[in-house]
Each structure stands twice: as structure tokens, then as C-alpha cells.
Amino acid sequence: MRTKSPHIGILFFLAIGVLPFAAAFVYALLYSFGAVGVLNTSYTTAFWAAVFRSGEFFKSLGYSAAIAAVSVAVSVGLALWLVLSYRRDFEKKALSFVLYLPLAIPGVVAAFFTFQLLAQSGFFARITYALGGIDKARQFPDLVNDPWAVGILLTFISLVTPFFVLLFMNVYKNERLGELKTLAVSLGATPRQVRWRVSIPILLTKTRTLIVLYFIFILGAYEVPLILGQQSPQMLSVLIIREMRQFDLAKIPEGYAVAVLYTFIVSGAAVLLFYRKKKTADAF
Amino acid sequence: MHIHTRLSLHFLADIQRLFFGLRKTSGCAFLLCLLALVVGCTSTTEPDTLGERDWTEIEKAGQGTTVQFMMWQGSPIINAYINNYVVPRVKELYDIDLKISGGQGPEIVQLVMGEKQAGITQGQVDMVWINGETFFQLRKINGLYGPFVEKLPHAAYVDFEDTYISTDFQQPVNYMEAPWGISQFALVYDSAQVPAPPKKLDELEHFIKAYPGTFTISNDFTGMTLLKCFLAELGGAPTSLDGPFDEEKYARLSARLWAYINRNKKYFWKEGETFPTEHSKMDQLFASGELLLSYGFSEGGIEEKVHQGLFPETTRGYAWENGTVRNANYLGITANAPNKAGAMLVINFLMSPEAQLEKADVNRMNANTVLSMEKLPAEWQQKFAAAPGRKYGPEVSALAPYAIQEPAPEYMIRIYEDFRTEVIEN
Numbered sequence: 001m002r003t004k005s006p007h008i009g010i011l012f013f014l015a016i017g018v019l020p021f022a023a024a025f026v027y028a029l030l031y032s033f034g035a036v037g038v039l040n041t042s043y044t045t046a047f048w049a050a051v052f053r054s055g056e057f058f059k060s061l062g063y064s065a066a067i068a069a070v071s072v073a074v075s076v077g078l079a080l081w082l083v084l085s086y087r088r089d090f091e092k093k094a095l096s097f098v099l100y101l102p103l104a105i106p107g108v109v110a111a112f113f114t115f116q117l118l119a120q121s122g123f124f125a126r127i128t129y130a131l132g133g134i135d136k137a138r139q140f141p142d143l144v145n146d147p148w149a150v151g152i153l154l155t156f157i158s159l160v161t162p163f164f165v166l167l168f169m170n171v172y173k174n175e176r177l178g179e180l181k182t183l184a185v186s187l188g189a190t191p192r193q194v195r196w197r198v199s200i201p202i203l204l205t206k207t208r209t210l211i212v213l214y215f216i217f218i219l220g221a222y223e224v225p226l227i228l229g230q231q232s233p234q235m236l237s238v239l240i241i242r243e244m245r246q247f248d249l250a251k252i253p254e255g256y257a258v259a260v261l262y263t264f265i266v267s268g269a270a271v272l273l274f275y276r277k278k279k280t281a282d283a284f
Numbered sequence: 285m286h287i288h289t290r291l292s293l294h295f296l297a298d299i300q301r302l303f304f305g306l307r308k309t310s311g312c313a314f315l316l317c318l319l320a321l322v323v324g325c326t327s328t329t330e331p332d333t334l335g336e337r338d339w340t341e342i343e344k345a346g347q348g349t350t351v352q353f354m355m356w357q358g359s360p361i362i363n364a365y366i367n368n369y370v371v372p373r374v375k376e377l378y379d380i381d382l383k384i385s386g387g388q389g390p391e392i393v394q395l396v397m398g399e400k401q402a403g404i405t406q407g408q409v410d411m412v413w414i415n416g417e418t419f420f421q422l423r424k425i426n427g428l429y430g431p432f433v434e435k436l437p438h439a440a441y442v443d444f445e446d447t448y449i450s451t452d453f454q455q456p457v458n459y460m461e462a463p464w465g466i467s468q469f470a471l472v473y474d475s476a477q478v479p480a481p482p483k484k485l486d487e488l489e490h491f492i493k494a495y496p497g498t499f500t501i502s503n504d505f506t507g508m509t510l511l512k513c514f515l516a517e518l519g520g521a522p523t524s525l526d527g528p529f530d531e532e533k534y535a536r537l538s539a540r541l542w543a544y545i546n547r548n549k550k551y552f553w554k555e556g557e558t559f560p561t562e563h564s565k566m567d568q569l570f571a572s573g574e575l576l577l578s579y580g581f582s583e584g585g586i587e588e589k590v591h592q593g594l595f596p597e598t599t600r601g602y603a604w605e606n607g608t609v610r611n612a613n614y615l616g617i618t619a620n621a622p623n624k625a626g627a628m629l630v631i632n633f634l635m636s637p638e639a640q641l642e643k644a645d646v647n648r649m650n651a652n653t654v655l656s657m658e659k660l661p662a663e664w665q666q667k668f669a670a671a672p673g674r675k676y677g678p679e680v681s682a683l684a685p686y687a688i689q690e691p692a693p694e695y696m697i698r699i700y701e702d703f704r705t706e707v708i709e710n
Contacts, residue, residue, distance in 0.1 A: 038397050038425045056709075121572035137574050138497045145558045230558040231503055232709045245390040248697045249397075249421055
């Protein structure tokens, strides 16, 4: 009996985790080729052709990737700086509470906060108005639903940075970075060398997988770009949902095609990532 | 306990055999199985006997049942009308448990489509609140039950000769959906800030140049309806879009519309770089003073928002000179509704003079009745006449001379698509 249990575990994982997903994926694939669906009549590549022709998907992909890259890069940078400079302060109770707080805020709430604070009729705009900085709402800089995605970026950065701070603090402890630093100094390293040659490389290599996973997570984010984004280009999930719920029922398969394409790209990236991880045998 | 473990182990072994066996033969077999599973379900409809039964039999069948009603739940006053008035009344009258679930337009269509694809004959929903687009789409996938409206006793008070009731987006209703409310699209402005709001496209052009950033088009049903009104004006007459969809006409008029918008969008809200996703956001922008011009169905929805304190008391509404769209909204029964008789009882109640008068209360839902005053008994005529009128928004009768019919649904679908490609992404 006992020898069978790992087998059963895998089977359960397949039945609960993989099978429904695979079925949904196959269904989406068939839908995108017109093989299933109430209004579809026969197999066609027209929907895929339309997706490639319009180019909207690739624009969205580029836009989402840029937002995810900037958010993760800034968050990681900020977290590294905070951990390496103020690690001792974060161990105090009050500050660690402040750190944990953003982790408990759902994305949709954070997006609303950002909107209430940064909109042209929002909190900061009102303060600026009261102080005489502007005399019309329009004069306040455009920070939400804006072309540079400032609102989206700020929201992601404020949500993700605390996570990385906590992560880096743990790695710092587990990898005994403090002792390694002392060792490096005793071998004659300058503080600058310690930071760039010892601390940062160790923290980043140990957390590489999670950093990439966060990138993928932000790539597929929905609520935040829905509330704070522009109408065009839109982040991928917003685009997919829009395509699937549109008025023109005949075009719903295009939404499925976009979803399939997105799944392909992300799972391809994930497979590559974990394949490499296996080879380098990352410890984290 | 022991038996259970044994059983489940056998079961798992079976699955294991099945799964690995399949994998051995080929991955294709698995896919084929799935495909068969997906397309193999053909829908079978239950024999419909309701059509032959008379009202007393339907009443008997519907009593003491549960009815699932899917409707848009975005407005607190509509929810209050349903929950505090309709639900207790149908319980009292017919012992019906009316259960409300949220969903509108595309959500309803997706649900019915999904159920159809899965071959579900006993759907989740019995009745739905719909119009135009959704009616068109549900008809396209044969998602509606009917015709049933003629069977309802209260349908006798409705004037089906009125084209605004018998035609929904240029499609004959054919008793497949029951009229529940009727309203007209209106523009909304604050009379304290804007003395003379624009009523034509060239006036609008002057207006936004004088007040840049105070006008926008919401990228949803409401905004697209405004564009339909603009398109009708470019067509040169209130009736210019009547009749079936005309590709040539659409191409000609829409090209002028997009040129007009693109030429002027730098004077729009956020310089036309982006547009609000939905209309509720426009209400907030109007309330905060960012926008000076808004619009909406139900004659602009002004009364409710002034009562809520969202809009100033100087808010007024008006119709475009060439006309604004006037349309009715309806109640339909889904083709796979498990309780069609119950749904018919509820719909008949919602069309009753009692329920319609309550719905017209200016301090509450404030919705125009679909009942024809001439057809009503004298007692109800007096009650409707005695009801107090609106204080802020225009009466639907005042806008009636500027009413235009909803164009065919294809106009909406095309405007939606082209607004994105020609304006937003441009």
C-alpha cells in the first residue's frame, strides 16, 4: 500500500490539476478553429488568420511584457536596496506590519485605491487644487488610464515590492549572508564589492525562479489593468475577456484563439524555465 | 472504512489503466474522446405543452414554484423595486419564490450558449431581462422560448401597434419577449454651468472647442447608442437608419462619423487618448465636474442621481435635434427554462397596472410604463394620471417628438468594432 501512494498522488494531480486544464485547452483550441460552438459550422483557420492580421495580440503582448518587466525590475531593485540598507529596521514589529499589509490587499482594491488617489479628480488632485497648484481638474497630470501606464506600474510596484522584501530577508537569513559578508570583508573586500559581488548575486540567483514567475503572473493580470488601463493597447487578460464577451458572437472564436496563443507562449516560457532550473538544480 | 479504501483503490486502478492504456495507444485517442464528449452532446428539447394550455392551467402549474430571474443588478433602486416589492408580491399572489441572479447582455447570451453547447435541457435561468442586442443574439442561437406574450392576460393593456414596442432594434418582437419598460436616450447637462448645450453635431464641435476636455464617449452600450444618434443625424433625417442593415449606407455615414470624431477628439476628455470603459464612470466624471456633458437611457437617469445627491439639482436633460433613440426593454423566457409556467406568471405580474404604477414612482424606480392609457380600465387611468411627475429630468412625453427608432443590431455591432479600430486605436 505504502509503495503505491506516490503513484496515487501523481494520479490525483493529473486528474484534478492537469486533466480539466487540458480539456479546457483542447476545447478552446477546437473553438478557435470553429470545430465546436453553437454558431460555428465547420473547421476554419479564418479566426486565427484574423488574430494574426489585426496584430492587436502582439501589441498587447509587448505592452503586457513591458509592464511586467518594468514592475518586476523596479520592485526587485527597490526590495534589494531596502533589504541591504534597512534590514535591521524591518525586523522590528511595527515596520514588519507595514510590510505585510500590502500583501493582504487584493489587486482590485489596490487598483481602486490608486484610482482614488491619482485620478484627475482624485485625492492628490484635490489637495493640489486646494493649495492653488492647479485651477482645473484637467491640469493635474494624467496618472490613471494614461498612455504610459503610470497607475498600473505604481500599483504593481506597491503590491509586489513587499513580497520581494520578505523573500530577500528570508534568503538573507537562510544563506547566512551576514556571515558571508563578514568573511568577504575579512578577505579584504570593500563594502561596494561585498554588495555587488556577494550579496546581490546570491539573493538574485536564489530567487530567480520566483522573479520569473512574478513576471508571468503580472503578464496575465486582469483587475489592475482593467481599472487603470487604457482602451488601447490593453493588457492580455483584458483583451482576451473583451474578445470573448463581445457583441458580435461570430467573433468569439477569435477570443479563444488569443487565449490559446497566450497559453502556448506562457507555458512554453514556463517549461523552458523549469527545464533550466532542473539543470542548474536551484536550491530555493 | 476498509471496504471504502479497497473500492477507491480499484477505482483509481481503473482510471490508471484507462489513462495509461490510452496513452499507449496514442495521444490522439484521448483528444478524440474529448472531442466526442464535446460535440456528442446534442440538445433535446422537452415536448412543449404550455402553448396549448389556457391561462388557468398555466396559473395552476406555476403556483408554488421557484422562478430564476437573471437581470442587470447595477442599480440600487431597481434592485430595491425587485427585492422589496416584486419578490414579496409574487410570493403573496402565487406562492412563487423569485430568485434573482446578476447578469446582462453578453453574460446571458454566453450562459445560454454554454448550456446549449453542453446540451443542458434544464437551464439555470427561467426568465431574463433583455432588449435589442441580446434579443437578436438569443434569437440567433434559438435561445428563447415562445411566442408566449399573447397568453398573458395583462398583455391586453399593451398597444402592440406602437412600433417602439412591437419592434426591437428593427426586429419584429413577434410575442417572443414581453415589454417591461420603455425609455428614451437623453443628453444630460448642468444648467447652472452650461446655458445652451449643443443639439447638433456642429454645435457640439463648437461646444468642445469652448470647453475642451469636458466631453467623451463611453466605450460601451450607452456610448455606442450616442454614436447611433450621431450617425442618424449624418444620414440627414430621424428615419435615416430605419430598415434592415445597409452596408453601403453604413460605410458612407460611418466614414463621416469617424472623420468627425478624429478631427475633434483632441478636445475630448483626456484629449481623446482613451475613453471610459463604461457609463457608470462617466456619471462620476460628470458629478465631479470633469465632464460638462453626459447622456444615458431612461431620459438620462437624472431623477435618481439628483435624489442620491450625485448630480446637482440644476441638472437637466434634453434630446438631440435630429432625435435620440427610444426603445423598450423586455422580459424573455429561455428556451431551456425549467419553469416556464412560473416565469409566465411573474412576467404577467410585472406587466400588471399595479406593478407598473409602482415602477413609475418618481421617487423610486421612476420607469415609464409600457401600458397604453387608452387600454387601461378607468380606475387605473386615474391612478396613473394622479401620480406626481418628475422634478428635474424631462418626461418621456416631452422627448417623444424627438424619438428615433433603434437601428438594426448590425449597426451597433459595426459601430462597436469600428469605434475601436477607427478611433481608439487610431
